[in-house]
Amino acid sequence: DAGVTQSPTHLIKTRGQQVTLRCSPKSGHDTVSWYQQALGQGPQFIFQYYEEEERQRGNFPDRFSGHQFPNYSSELNVNALLLGDSALYLCASSQLAGGLTDTQYFGPGTRLTVL
């Protein structure tokens, strides 16, 4: 059973560019959450998608946007990149039907470097 997969593994961009990161959830999961983990810090919640809609959002600017597809996979888009956007971006999937106690399973992350 494949776990959560993310692509690409690493990415280098320059300031002002746009980037798209991709996530495929664990089999049977219908909810995808995105987190940003800066170096030496804990992950910070960006947003969560369920039924192709953004259900909850953290304290991130509108430059961060997302999408969920009918097959439950998801994309994270970041526009007008800043140096401070350099981080490990983690995708987590869960099953809404599992209730509030459902576990979030994390992918290996995409390391984004902004120069």
Place this chain on the structure above:
Amino acid sequence: AQSVTQLGSHVSVSEGALVLLRCNYSSSVPPYLFWYVQYPNQGLQLLLKYTSAATLVKGINGFEAEFKKSETSFHLTKPSAHMSDAAEYFCAVSEADTGRRALTFGSGTRLQVQP
């Protein structure tokens, strides 16, 4: 609003010694609490979770944690450290009963295990 404080960004123990990683939380609603482990260049793996059942929670790899409401704590312990336990450990909280599933993480504790 919720937050997590992990006391000690670095903890070093000898192989075979007790592991104690501290986590205190703040939440305006009953919390669900989690411990995740992150190995270098990997995503997060769930060690254990508290979801309002038993206050003493047993997880994988011999770890356990005790929920103490009066102390707002959820410390992680393991009786005997193994070299393979060296990693970064994150405590996280989410809101029970509100449907808001975003995880709020602490800043992490790096565990070193000396031979």
